[in-house]
Every structure is written in C-alpha cells, then in structure tokens.
Amino acid sequence: GYLIAIALGMTQVVALYVAVALTFSSTIIIVKLLSDKREVDTLHGRIAIGFLIVQDIVVVLVMIGLTALGEAGDAAGLGWEAIEVVLKGSLFIATIGLLMRYVLTPLLHQLARSPELLVLFAIAWAVALGAAGVHLGFSKEVGAFLAGVSLASTPYREVIGARLVSLRDFLLLFFFIDLGAGLELATLGAQVVPAVLLSLFVLMGNPLIVMVILGAMGYRKRTGFLAGLTVAQISEFSLILGALGLSLGHIDAETMGLITLVGLITISASTYMILYSHPLYERISPWLSVFERKRAYREEALNRNTQESNYDVILFGLGRFGAGIEKELLQRGHHVLGVDFDPDLVRRHERHGYAVCYGDAEDPEFLATLPLGQVCCVLSSVPDMRVNLVLLHSLREHGYNGTIAVTAHTSRDTERLQDAGANQVLIPYSAAAAEAVDKLFGEGKQCQMQSPQ
Known part of the structure; x- marks a missing residue:
C-alpha cells in the first residue's frame, strides 16, 4: 500500500498514513457478517476474529503514539510526552484491571438479576471509560475499547453481547451515514482512480497475504480463503486514524476523502464477497492449491x-x-x-x-x-x-x-x-x-x- 501511494505521487508521510489505514480491517462489520452466517465458531471465523482483535490493539497503540506526537511541541518534548503517555496509559490500564478483579464481576453478579440493568451498566461503563480516555489525553475510542475488553472478562459477556446486538446494528447505521458525509464531492472526481487502485489492492491483496500466511502455517486452502475474505476492507479505526492525522496536520482533507472513499468501496464489495464466500470458493478452488501445503498438518491434527x-x-x-x-x-x-x-x-x-x-x-x-x-x-x-x-x-x-x-x-x-x-x-x-x-x-x-x- 505504501509503494502504491508513493507511485500515485503522495509524500512519504501521507503515503504512510494511507498504508496504515489500508492495513486494518473492520471488526464490527466482520463480526456481524459472521454472526449472521453462524460462522463465528468455525475455524476460519475464530482465526479471523483473532487477528482482527490484534489489529484493533495495534491501532489503539498507534493512536496513542500519534496523540503523544501531536501534543509534543518539538523533538525534545516528544520524549517527555512519550513517558507521560506511558505512565498515564499504565495507570489507566492498572486501574481498570483492579476494578475488573475486585469490583466489576461482583457488581455484575448483583445487576444480573435484571437484564435491563445489566445492559444499561454496560453502556454506562463504555461511556465512562470513553470519557476517561478523552480526559487522559487519549481518545474515546481507546477508552471504549478497554471497556469492551474488561466486560469480556466477566461471566456475563455472552448475555451482554446478545443484548447489545440490536443496539450495535442500529449504531452501525450512523457509522455509514458519517462515512458518506465525510466525502468531499467537489474533489471526488480526482480521487476515483487512486481510490479504485487502492481498493483493488485491499480487496485482492489483503486476502492473498492471509492465504499465504495460513498456508505456510499448515492450514488448508479453504480455511485460508474464507479467513482471507474477512480482511478485504478497511476498518472504522482507519477513518479515526485518518481524522487524527488530519487534526495533527499530517494529511489534508483530500487524503481523508480518499481514505473514506476506499472505505465505502471496500466495505460494500467485501460484504458481498463474504456473504457469497462458499459459492465463490467453489468456483475458484482449483486455482488455490498453490496456497496449501501438500500436508495441511494443522487441520489433520483435528x-x-x-x-x-x-x-x-x-x-x-x-x-x-x-x-x-x-x-x-x-x-x-x-x-x-x-x-x-x-x-x-x-x-x-x-x-x-x-x-x-x-x-x-x-x-x-x-x-x-x-x-x-x-x-x-x-x-x-x-x-x-x-x-x-x-x-x-x-x-x-x-x-x-x-x-x-x-x-x-x-x-x-x-x-x-x-x-x-x-x-x-x-x-x-x-x-x-x-x-x-x-x-x-x-x-x-x-x-x-x-x-x-
């Protein structure tokens, strides 16, 4: 992605932002599609969710680093700012860990008597940690992510997740509204060709990379193909990262519009690729043997x-x-x-x-x-x-x-x-x-x- 951006005439900093934005995939959309297809518990579903969570952790760390970079006035101040961010982040995580150990689980035991209270608390907990993230100089996304991690460690994760499905799907509508509103129609014509090239790279290049990795690890080509399709779009965190770069002056509004347009194209196309993944695999499986070892030992063990x-x-x-x-x-x-x-x-x-x-x-x-x-x-x-x-x-x-x-x-x-x-x-x-x-x-x-x- 970085080389394609450089070839399109972008500067190194802008190309780096675009490349990083193309790296991350949308966890919320993939989880919804896999849930609708009842494939969350399949082998390829578990693999996909595993590396999507790792991607989310990495992008949160990147956003924290960029926040520190933006608050530092010069190179000398960057070191002190980085130390301050590490200290605040460690204190934030340690506090959440203590609350998880001594407060959160016992409290949820009491709230679980009423499913409505359980859901209201989960929402309030996410809002509270999101606000704490903003107050500490990170972002509301970082705080909300840590809130989800803390709730996932409790015995009531399945109940909370099931109850929040309708709210998740409802809020996903506003995500797409915001995605469309971020497009600059005046500059859309000049961005179509770069957006199509970058979208093709995401739609085809990302799945190929996953298939190569899983094939080398000993998984069958079908598992690699189905897991690879789940990364054929960019993430909501990619847009957040772009907005952060825009606020820091690292990229301009045109680049932000380009990332948004790539998001629209890849999310729309990959949705149908995932929905029809099995018929698609049946059509092209004869050409995928190159991505499979002669002995797929990982699955043979099962x-x-x-x-x-x-x-x-x-x-x-x-x-x-x-x-x-x-x-x-x-x-x-x-x-x-x-x-x-x-x-x-x-x-x-x-x-x-x-x-x-x-x-x-x-x-x-x-x-x-x-x-x-x-x-x-x-x-x-x-x-x-x-x-x-x-x-x-x-x-x-x-x-x-x-x-x-x-x-x-x-x-x-x-x-x-x-x-x-x-x-x-x-x-x-x-x-x-x-x-x-x-x-x-x-x-x-x-x-x-x-x-x-």
Missing part, C-alpha cells in the same frame, strides 16, 4: 479419527440434537464418526471418548477425506437448508449410495430436501412432540383426573 475404518454412521453437527443422536446410536451398538466445525466442541467430545473430527459439511474437499465407502448412513443434524442442500449435492458427486438423513424445521423444507435426494428428513420439534404425546397417552393410557385425598 481429523485423525477419519483414518480409522470401522464406522457405519457419519454424523454432521454435534449440538444438542446431534449429541443426543450420537449418544443413542452408540448405545445401540453403532460406530459413529461425529463431524463439527467448532474446534472447541470437537475437543470436548474427544475428551469424553467420542470419535470426532473437525470439518464443514459445505466443504466438498473435506468429504473426500471421510470413509464414505464403508458407512451405511450419513446423517446431518444441522437444520440449515443451504448446508444440507450442499451436503446432498456433494455426497452424490462423490458417488455415495448409502442412506442420507438430514434435518429440517418445516414440512416445506422437508419436501425440498427430499426432492434434492434425501432419504430421510428429521424434524426435531415434531419428533419430540410426538414422543411426548406417546409417553402421556400412548399404549392405551387414558387421561384421568386425580381424586382429591
């Missing part, structure tokens, strides 16, 4: 159970419904190989002695590693229509002739899955309701009133 040869059932999905099916099949003497895309769930089942492996039902290349030739039944407990349709298609492509059972929520989905080749379609709630009625009224049982004693 799939060692696929090498055994005594299975008669393969079960996709080890959630509550799938785990119940697995337990019942094992009690009846079947040899079951469980498959799930959540690495933590895979390890948990392994600790309990089950034969499980990591994998995705939507990955046709993964299906080729399974012992399909020996099992009599492939069962999916995942009630997702798209996932099950892809699984049915892939199994037929691999020539599987055994029984295929999938899961659906409605009778309409059942008909569509049967038309696609499913031999059996399970409807969990209907089956549970029928079993409950049988237990209450089956086998000649009569409904009788109990006489008072």
Whole structure:
C-alpha cells in the first residue's frame, strides 16, 4: 500500500498514513457478517476474529503514539510526552484491571438479576471509560475499547453481547451515514482512480497475504480463503486514524476523502464477497492449491479419527440434537464418526471418548477425506437448508449410495430436501412432540383426573 501511494505521487508521510489505514480491517462489520452466517465458531471465523482483535490493539497503540506526537511541541518534548503517555496509559490500564478483579464481576453478579440493568451498566461503563480516555489525553475510542475488553472478562459477556446486538446494528447505521458525509464531492472526481487502485489492492491483496500466511502455517486452502475474505476492507479505526492525522496536520482533507472513499468501496464489495464466500470458493478452488501445503498438518491434527475404518454412521453437527443422536446410536451398538466445525466442541467430545473430527459439511474437499465407502448412513443434524442442500449435492458427486438423513424445521423444507435426494428428513420439534404425546397417552393410557385425598 505504501509503494502504491508513493507511485500515485503522495509524500512519504501521507503515503504512510494511507498504508496504515489500508492495513486494518473492520471488526464490527466482520463480526456481524459472521454472526449472521453462524460462522463465528468455525475455524476460519475464530482465526479471523483473532487477528482482527490484534489489529484493533495495534491501532489503539498507534493512536496513542500519534496523540503523544501531536501534543509534543518539538523533538525534545516528544520524549517527555512519550513517558507521560506511558505512565498515564499504565495507570489507566492498572486501574481498570483492579476494578475488573475486585469490583466489576461482583457488581455484575448483583445487576444480573435484571437484564435491563445489566445492559444499561454496560453502556454506562463504555461511556465512562470513553470519557476517561478523552480526559487522559487519549481518545474515546481507546477508552471504549478497554471497556469492551474488561466486560469480556466477566461471566456475563455472552448475555451482554446478545443484548447489545440490536443496539450495535442500529449504531452501525450512523457509522455509514458519517462515512458518506465525510466525502468531499467537489474533489471526488480526482480521487476515483487512486481510490479504485487502492481498493483493488485491499480487496485482492489483503486476502492473498492471509492465504499465504495460513498456508505456510499448515492450514488448508479453504480455511485460508474464507479467513482471507474477512480482511478485504478497511476498518472504522482507519477513518479515526485518518481524522487524527488530519487534526495533527499530517494529511489534508483530500487524503481523508480518499481514505473514506476506499472505505465505502471496500466495505460494500467485501460484504458481498463474504456473504457469497462458499459459492465463490467453489468456483475458484482449483486455482488455490498453490496456497496449501501438500500436508495441511494443522487441520489433520483435528481429523485423525477419519483414518480409522470401522464406522457405519457419519454424523454432521454435534449440538444438542446431534449429541443426543450420537449418544443413542452408540448405545445401540453403532460406530459413529461425529463431524463439527467448532474446534472447541470437537475437543470436548474427544475428551469424553467420542470419535470426532473437525470439518464443514459445505466443504466438498473435506468429504473426500471421510470413509464414505464403508458407512451405511450419513446423517446431518444441522437444520440449515443451504448446508444440507450442499451436503446432498456433494455426497452424490462423490458417488455415495448409502442412506442420507438430514434435518429440517418445516414440512416445506422437508419436501425440498427430499426432492434434492434425501432419504430421510428429521424434524426435531415434531419428533419430540410426538414422543411426548406417546409417553402421556400412548399404549392405551387414558387421561384421568386425580381424586382429591
């Protein structure tokens, strides 16, 4: 990014700001998209969120450094300013750490009796630390980020996160409004070509870099591709960084408009790339083998159970419904190989002695590693229509002739899955309701009133 900016005629300082802005990706947008696709707990989702958090930590440190640079009058004052920033930052973090240890968790235990109070406190806590960040000479974003980190360390992180989803999505609307308002329409024409070039670099270059790194680390090309797509846009922190550079006089309004335009292009384009990541991968996967080692040892470690040869059932999905099916099949003497895309769930089942492996039902290349030739039944407990349709298609492509059972929520989905080749379609709630009625009224049982004693 720096070299492209230099080639476009920017000065070294401006090119450095642009390059750094292109480096960071939007955590809030990626988390929302992965949540909507239910891929937060997948391997590529966890990898993506991991390096997005690292990026956020780095950009916060960069912003603190720039703040110190802006407050220093000269080179001599920069050293003292840096020491002061380090001291204030250390004191700020230490204070938050003490509050997390001795105040925050016990207080949340009391507030958790009312979900509304829990949400109100989370918002007030973020506002308070944001204000403290501004007062200490940092920024409100730094304070709010530390507030999120502190809340994430409590036992109520999932509850707070779930309750704040609607507020997050609502405030995201204003982020895009501010993004559009930051464009200078008068200078837009001169910025289109640089913005397109830089956007292409972000949309294609960033995913390629991630794929190279993950491939070298021993991950499969599919994991690298899906994780790489999540960095194909710039971050909201990139705009904050640009605004900070503008206030310090390091960049001008035209450069800020350029960064904003790149943000609009990359966020818009990458959203559809992520939403249609699986079909996109199927189309270009033959050309991605260069990004995968001959032996993807990182994921093979999670799939060692696929090498055994005594299975008669393969079960996709080890959630509550799938785990119940697995337990019942094992009690009846079947040899079951469980498959799930959540690495933590895979390890948990392994600790309990089950034969499980990591994998995705939507990955046709993964299906080729399974012992399909020996099992009599492939069962999916995942009630997702798209996932099950892809699984049915892939199994037929691999020539599987055994029984295929999938899961659906409605009778309409059942008909569509049967038309696609499913031999059996399970409807969990209907089956549970029928079993409950049988237990209450089956086998000649009569409904009788109990006489008072």
